[in-house]
Structure formats: structure tokens, C-alpha cells
Amino acid sequence: MKSIGAAVRDPGSTRRNKTGSWRTFKPVADKEKCIGCGLCYLYCPDGCISLEYDPDYDYCKGCGICAEECPVKAITMERE
Amino acid sequence: MKGVDEKEYLAPGHRACAGCGATIAARLALKALGENTIAVSATGCLEVITTPYPETAWEIPWIHVAFENASAVASGVEGALKAQGIEDTNIVVFGGDGGTTDIGMQSLSGAMERGQNIIYICYDNEAYMNTGIQRSSSTPFGASTTTSPAGKESFGEDKFKKNMAAIMVAHGVPYVATACISHPQDLMAKVKKASEIPGPAYIHVLQPCATGWGYSPEKTVKLGKLAVDTHMWVLYEAVNGKIEVTVKPSQKLPVEEYLKVQKRFRHLDEEHIGIIQNFVDGQSKQLGLSE
Amino acid sequence: MVVKVISSAEAISEAVKLARPSVIPVYPITPQTKISEKLADYVADGELDSQYIRVESEHSAMSAAIGASGAGVRVFTATSSQGLAYMHEPVFAAAGMRLPIVMANANRALSAPINIWNDQQDSISERDSGWIQLFCETGQEAFDTVLQAYKIAENPEICVPVMVCVDGFILTHTVDPVELISQEEANEFLPPFTPVNAYLRTDDPMSLGTLADPGHYLEIRYDLEKAVNASKELIEEVGKEYGDKFGRYYGLIEEYKSEDAEIILIAMGSICGTIKDVIDEQREAGKKVGLIRIRSYRPFPKEALKEAVKDARLAVLDKDISFSVGGALFSDVRSSVNNESYGFVIGLGGRDITPDNIEEIIAKTENPTNDVEWIGLRE
Missing domain, CATH: 3.40.50.970 (Thiamin diphosphate (ThDP)-binding fold, Pyr/PP domains)
Known part of the structure; x- marks a missing residue:
């Protein structure tokens, strides 16, 4: 249906905008170390980390919060 | 994750800066509220970054009208739901500190006084970040902003932050709380509680902002923790006016630990840091966090 | 009923x-x-x-x-x-x-x-x-x-x-x-x-x-x-x-005795009641005067107005002022039709509008001196 008045009828459609291209450093996890605490999942400003720590690189802006906050230092930031 | 809604109600692809604290606050709040929620935004960072037409990051119904009127818009939404006999839908408002403590104060006061059944969440980054880091009434003492710059004759902002939670308690709002994005379980529990208590609720969320505060984006959560650990930001709730601290840091750090890692405070000398420490000590005592 | x-x-x-x-x-x-x-x-x-x-x-x-x-x-x-x-x-x-x-x-x-x-x-x-x-x-x-x-x-x-x-x-x-x-x-x-x-x-x-x-x-x-x-x-x-x-019909404009009028007043709102009374009197005295009442100001009824004014001379009454230009309705009328037209600012802030005022407007439209006049100003 055509929308008028700048109404957007396509929920979640910012997914079309792949913010992964903003990234200069990329988080990489050592899954052996991961204790599954879920903090990275909760803290991610872009909601693009799954509970099993599989970052969605289409959207990850590379802010590094997950690496910084990981209590067991399982995540490192690597240059793209 | 136990007790956490795994659905994302704020889709990625939004235009927030890397390491944005506002989106952490919104994401966590929406997880606590679930899909049966309508969101109202005041003009500000969160609104601008999430709805670049013809896209939207919101997975739930969402409305924005202007800067100062989100509480009034929410009041109208509430009226419409009531008129349709819909009683179980949450109405959550997101306003920044400018949109809440300054320009939105009147409509917020009106909505709270009327007892509108809305959850108002102020995401506080302590300045007008969307327009370029100008001072708001939520800007803390000593912070250098683009309209309260530190200079030869100035140490930056010369007023203490407006105490919004106390103002909301004075309105008789049944549930008032402070929160911080560094403490997600506390934040989500408060939002959940706010949705369960009938009548209005107000939650003031401190959310560090890398761009406006001057720190590296990965430190957003760290800054929140430092704010809590130095007692700069005390996490509490007030149920029917009765204040209870919800997070008691294991040790109280000196405020300098928090100030020195931010560009906005870097110019402060010992005297000003002392003034801030005194203020924080008083606040901490008043809230019952320290002796 | x-x-x-x-x-x-x-x-x-x-x-x-x-x-x-x-x-x-x-x-x-x-x-x-x-x-x-x-x-x-x-x-x-x-x-x-x-x-x-x-x-x-x-x-x-x-x-x-x-x-x-x-x-x-x-x-x-x-x-x-x-x-x-x-x-x-x-x-x-x-x-x-x-x-x-x-x-x-x-x-x-x-x-x-x-x-x-x-x-x-x-x-x-x-x-x-x-x-x-x-x-x-x-x-x-x-x-x-x-x-x-x-x-x-x-x-x-x-x-x-x-x-x-x-x-x-x-x-x-x-x-x-x-x-x-x-x-x-x-x-x-x-x-x-x-x-x-x-x-x-x-x-x-x-x-x-x-x-x-x-x-x-x-x-x-x-x-x-x-x-x-x-x-x-x-x-x-x-x-x-x-x-x-x-039984009551409405449109964008209301035409009142404007069909054959040589002078047409254009106005909005309750003032039109007074204008209609004055027109009735003037018609009895043999003057061909009429009224077009603008009911829809936005959208502005350009086409309807064009058709209704024919080649009459127009007197546009405004209870508002766009300073240095005249009334807003006057500007809109001027930009919509090419008839000779004059603007009258009247009744601001609740100043009474009398039949005399309307007669004055008609007289001033018959013998115009200014594009825009303020009516009822005290000396």
C-alpha cells in the first residue's frame, strides 16, 4: 500500500542500509574462551551480535564495545 | 538468555554513531517491554538515526511529531487506545535530555500530573548531541560544551545537573527510577516494573556519548560503570516516592577517575574537581548510598 | 427536525x-x-x-x-x-x-x-x-x-x-x-x-x-x-x-447577487451577513452590487472565483493584514483574477463593522484612490 505523509510501513527496513562498511576494525571471537555470558549481546548498540557470538558483519560498525566488555577477553579487534 | 526477549525491536542499519549509548538504552528498554508496545520519540538523536525515510529501524508502531511534545503525543495515543478498549499495550516515550529536561518539561509535567499511563524514558547524554553538543539543563558541572566552552575565563558549565528524577517524584509519579546502560539487567528490570505498575512511570537513563563526551567509542559501557562506581550517577528507584538504591558499587572511586577519561572535563583543575567531589558525596549520602 | x-x-x-x-x-x-x-x-x-x-x-x-x-x-x-x-x-x-x-x-x-x-x-x-x-x-x-x-x-x-x-x-x-x-x-x-x-x-x-x-x-x-x-x-x-x-447546500464560494454586478465585494465569515443587507439596500437604490463569500480559503477557489467575478470591479475585505501588502485575501484574489481590485482592511481587534463602513467601501471602489485602504480608522 502506498504510504503518504512520510509514513513508513516497512518495519525494520533500515536493514537495507549495511552499516558494516563504516568499520575499520572488526571484532573476532575466540569461541573456546567464550563463557556465553551474553554481555556482548546486551551491550551491542546495533543489536547485531547473536547470543552465540556471531557478529553480523553486514551491520557491525566496529565500535569495539564487545571486545572491551568481554569478561574473559575472548574478543579481539582486528584491522579490516 | 534467561529472562531476556531475544527479538530485536530496533533493527540494525540505523545511523547511530559507532558505540552509541542511546541505542543501547532503547534496545534494552524495548526488550523489557516486548512487542505489545507503541513508541513515541521526541526529536533528537534517536529519532533522527532510526527513521531516515523511507526506512525505519522500529519493528513496533512508532510516532514522532516534534521536540517538546512527545509526552503530549503519547497522551493522545493513550486516549486513542483507551477509546478502542485496548488496555494491555505499553506506550513508551523516548526523549533526550534536551527534549526532556528543557524544551519537553512542560508537556512531560502535564502528562505526569494527569496520570497518563505512559512510560517516559529520558536517554540522558548530558547535552544537545544531535545539534552539536550544546549545553542542556542536564549538563553536569564543569563540562565543556559548544555553548558552555571552557576558556580563559570559564571552566565550562557552572550549574549542577537538573535533578529530574526528584522532580518526577514530586509530581507523585508512582514509579520513578534512574538507570545506566552499563547495567543492563538493572535497566531492563526497571523498565519491566514501570510497565507493570499502573499509571505513569519515569526512568532517567544515563548513556555515555563518545562524540559529545570525548572518549573512544569502545569505552561507552566503561564510562557508565565509572559514573556508577564514583557515585556520579546513583542507580535507584522510587516506588510511590520511597527511594531505594538498586546497585551498590563494591567500592566508591574518586570522581577524578570518571572525569579524567573524558575530553569535556579535561580542563578542570583540582579546585573544580573538589567541588564536584563534594557535590557527589552529598548526593550519595542523601540517597543513602554512603554514610 | x-x-x-x-x-x-x-x-x-x-x-x-x-x-x-x-x-x-x-x-x-x-x-x-x-x-x-x-x-x-x-x-x-x-x-x-x-x-x-x-x-x-x-x-x-x-x-x-x-x-x-x-x-x-x-x-x-x-x-x-x-x-x-x-x-x-x-x-x-x-x-x-x-x-x-x-x-x-x-x-x-x-x-x-x-x-x-x-x-x-x-x-x-x-x-x-x-x-x-x-x-x-x-x-x-x-x-x-x-x-x-x-x-x-x-x-x-x-x-x-x-x-x-x-x-x-x-x-x-x-x-x-x-x-x-x-x-x-x-x-x-x-x-x-x-x-x-x-x-x-x-x-x-x-x-x-x-x-x-x-x-x-x-x-x-x-x-x-x-x-x-x-x-x-x-x-x-x-x-x-x-x-x-x-436542504442546506455548501460549496467553495457563495455567490450573492453577483451575477450581473458591476462591483463585487469579496469577504469571509460573519461580516457577509452585514454585507448582504447593504447589498439589498443598494440594489433597491438601483446599484449593481454583489458579494462573493469565500467559504473555502484553503484550498483557495481560484477557478470558481474566476468564473464568478466576470468583469466586475472587486472590493476585497480583510480582517487581517499582511503588513505593507494589504490583506491576505486581497493578495490571493489579485493573484487569481485579473479584474480591477481594491483591498480594504477592516474590523481588526473587534472594531465594529457597520453598514456605513460597507457603503464607504463600495463608494471607494466606485472612485478608487488607493490600492489598499484601512476602513474605520479614527482620526
Whole structure:
């Protein structure tokens, strides 16, 4: 249906905008170390980390919060 | 994750800066509220970054009208739901500190006084970040902003932050709380509680902002923790006016630990840091966090 | 058929009651308050089942109206003067978001100096907001227009809010016989509102009030322009449908003895009653004078006006002023037709408009000296 008045009828459609291209450093996890605490999942400003720590690189802006906050230092930031 | 809604109600692809604290606050709040929620935004960072037409990051119904009127818009939404006999839908408002403590104060006061059944969440980054880091009434003492710059004759902002939670308690709002994005379980529990208590609720969320505060984006959560650990930001709730601290840091750090890692405070000398420490000590005592 | 001797404020309230809005956010301001008080009575007495929100300002009245209309229900609010000026920002947003809100505006002068009496500067100052603005001559028309306003605003092809303008005090506080229609008749004319463009439903989420960048804004504003233009036909249609049902016909303009007129006065609102009396007298004296009453100020009835004015000389009366230019209606008339035309600013801040004033305007149009004249200025 055509929308008028700048109404957007396509929920979640910012997914079309792949913010992964903003990234200069990329988080990489050592899954052996991961204790599954879920903090990275909760803290991610872009909601693009799954509970099993599989970052969605289409959207990850590379802010590094997950690496910084990981209590067991399982995540490192690597240059793209 | 136990007790956490795994659905994302704020889709990625939004235009927030890397390491944005506002989106952490919104994401966590929406997880606590679930899909049966309508969101109202005041003009500000969160609104601008999430709805670049013809896209939207919101997975739930969402409305924005202007800067100062989100509480009034929410009041109208509430009226419409009531008129349709819909009683179980949450109405959550997101306003920044400018949109809440300054320009939105009147409509917020009106909505709270009327007892509108809305959850108002102020995401506080302590300045007008969307327009370029100008001072708001939520800007803390000593912070250098683009309209309260530190200079030869100035140490930056010369007023203490407006105490919004106390103002909301004075309105008789049944549930008032402070929160911080560094403490997600506390934040989500408060939002959940706010949705369960009938009548209005107000939650003031401190959310560090890398761009406006001057720190590296990965430190957003760290800054929140430092704010809590130095007692700069005390996490509490007030149920029917009765204040209870919800997070008691294991040790109280000196405020300098928090100030020195931010560009906005870097110019402060010992005297000003002392003034801030005194203020924080008083606040901490008043809230019952320290002796 | 029920006839009540009531004020326009009450006539509007009666019509709003028949329209059954779900939400009524209002804030008091003279001379509109008679409307919101009456609606409060209806709600208090259980005659009207609406959520009546006593907001803390007019800015919030319009904002709450937008919230409710955005959520997909029928909404009513009312204001005047400073109140309308205060809600200027969300008034624009309501139209931009294409929400079918109906608002009554009891026309009153704007500060400074502060003045509670009638002119039309308040509505005129919102003419570029994208709202449809319908100006009423009588209480009866105000009653009829509120019901038509919902039908126009809620048309899925239009989705534009409507401001029903009535002269403060002159209409809002004076009584006249008003013929009412029954609830059944109202329901038949105006069925319940079904939103198609905007609603806030958790089972079909949409985002309202998004940010449009330079790549999109122009088209979205152009859509509004098209809708406002398209509403001309609908206003005529709805006015005719209303007439066929209830015997009183309405359109974009009303022509009064203008057919063969050499001088045509053009005006809006209650002043037209006085003008009609003067025209009757002048006609008896053999002068070919007529009136075109602009009912729809926005959309501006360019085409209808062009056809109606023929080659008459025009005298345009404005209860407003666009400083250094003349009245706003005068500017609009001049930009729409090529007839010789003169502007008269009159009645600002509630200054009485007498038949003598109208005669003076006619005389000055017969022997013009200035493009724009202020009528009734004291020496």
C-alpha cells in the first residue's frame, strides 16, 4: 500500500542500509574462551551480535564495545 | 538468555554513531517491554538515526511529531487506545535530555500530573548531541560544551545537573527510577516494573556519548560503570516516592577517575574537581548510598 | 427536525457530539472555551463517549490530537488566537503527517496589543500549514460544516486536516436558530472513521513522522499540495450531498447577487451577513452590487472565483493584514483574477463593522484612490 505523509510501513527496513562498511576494525571471537555470558549481546548498540557470538558483519560498525566488555577477553579487534 | 526477549525491536542499519549509548538504552528498554508496545520519540538523536525515510529501524508502531511534545503525543495515543478498549499495550516515550529536561518539561509535567499511563524514558547524554553538543539543563558541572566552552575565563558549565528524577517524584509519579546502560539487567528490570505498575512511570537513563563526551567509542559501557562506581550517577528507584538504591558499587572511586577519561572535563583543575567531589558525596549520602 | 436557539459555539459542540470523536484534547482560551466547556458537559453527562484530555497547553492539544489521530481514531479540538499561534508547529505537522483532524478556530486577534476580540489574523497566519480552512457565516453553517469537515478530512484520497473558522464572539457568543440533525442522520452521513493512511497497531506496525532528507521532502510536500487541490472537488461534492440530505447546500464560494454586478465585494465569515443587507439596500437604490463569500480559503477557489467575478470591479475585505501588502485575501484574489481590485482592511481587534463602513467601501471602489485602504480608522 502506498504510504503518504512520510509514513513508513516497512518495519525494520533500515536493514537495507549495511552499516558494516563504516568499520575499520572488526571484532573476532575466540569461541573456546567464550563463557556465553551474553554481555556482548546486551551491550551491542546495533543489536547485531547473536547470543552465540556471531557478529553480523553486514551491520557491525566496529565500535569495539564487545571486545572491551568481554569478561574473559575472548574478543579481539582486528584491522579490516 | 534467561529472562531476556531475544527479538530485536530496533533493527540494525540505523545511523547511530559507532558505540552509541542511546541505542543501547532503547534496545534494552524495548526488550523489557516486548512487542505489545507503541513508541513515541521526541526529536533528537534517536529519532533522527532510526527513521531516515523511507526506512525505519522500529519493528513496533512508532510516532514522532516534534521536540517538546512527545509526552503530549503519547497522551493522545493513550486516549486513542483507551477509546478502542485496548488496555494491555505499553506506550513508551523516548526523549533526550534536551527534549526532556528543557524544551519537553512542560508537556512531560502535564502528562505526569494527569496520570497518563505512559512510560517516559529520558536517554540522558548530558547535552544537545544531535545539534552539536550544546549545553542542556542536564549538563553536569564543569563540562565543556559548544555553548558552555571552557576558556580563559570559564571552566565550562557552572550549574549542577537538573535533578529530574526528584522532580518526577514530586509530581507523585508512582514509579520513578534512574538507570545506566552499563547495567543492563538493572535497566531492563526497571523498565519491566514501570510497565507493570499502573499509571505513569519515569526512568532517567544515563548513556555515555563518545562524540559529545570525548572518549573512544569502545569505552561507552566503561564510562557508565565509572559514573556508577564514583557515585556520579546513583542507580535507584522510587516506588510511590520511597527511594531505594538498586546497585551498590563494591567500592566508591574518586570522581577524578570518571572525569579524567573524558575530553569535556579535561580542563578542570583540582579546585573544580573538589567541588564536584563534594557535590557527589552529598548526593550519595542523601540517597543513602554512603554514610 | 429540531431547531435550537444557540450560539455557534454550542452549534459546533452539537455537531461534534454527532460526529462522535474518540479523543478530545483541549486547552481553554477565549472565545473558544464555550466549545470545550460544552463538550466537557456532554462527556460528564454521558451524552458523549470520548476521551477528554485536559492538556496543559494548546501546543499539547494539537500534539495529543496528532497522537490520537495517528493512532487511528477520530479527533476534535478547538482553539483561538494565541492558542493557534502557540500550536503553530504541530499544526504544520498534522497536515504534513496527513492526519484528518478537525479543529474549530474561534477567530480572534493576535497580540500585541493583547486583544480578545474578533478578527481573522489567527487563521490567516496558518494558511500555509496545509490545512483546509473553511470560514462560516452563521451558527447554522458552523454546525453543518463540522460534520462536512470530517467527511472531507477523512476521505482516503485527501487525508488533510480541516479548520472550521468562526468569528469569535460575533458568532461564538450570540444565539441564532440552528436546525440540528439526528444521530441516525449524522451516522448515515458520516460513518465511523476507518483509518487507512496512519494508525499505530502492534499487528501492523508503521512509523509516523519520519525524517525526510532533500531527496524525499519535495515529493512529500508536493503530495500534500495535490491533496489540498483535490479537496476542492470533494468540498463541493460533500456540500452538495449534505444539501441533498438536509436542504442546506455548501460549496467553495457563495455567490450573492453577483451575477450581473458591476462591483463585487469579496469577504469571509460573519461580516457577509452585514454585507448582504447593504447589498439589498443598494440594489433597491438601483446599484449593481454583489458579494462573493469565500467559504473555502484553503484550498483557495481560484477557478470558481474566476468564473464568478466576470468583469466586475472587486472590493476585497480583510480582517487581517499582511503588513505593507494589504490583506491576505486581497493578495490571493489579485493573484487569481485579473479584474480591477481594491483591498480594504477592516474590523481588526473587534472594531465594529457597520453598514456605513460597507457603503464607504463600495463608494471607494466606485472612485478608487488607493490600492489598499484601512476602513474605520479614527482620526
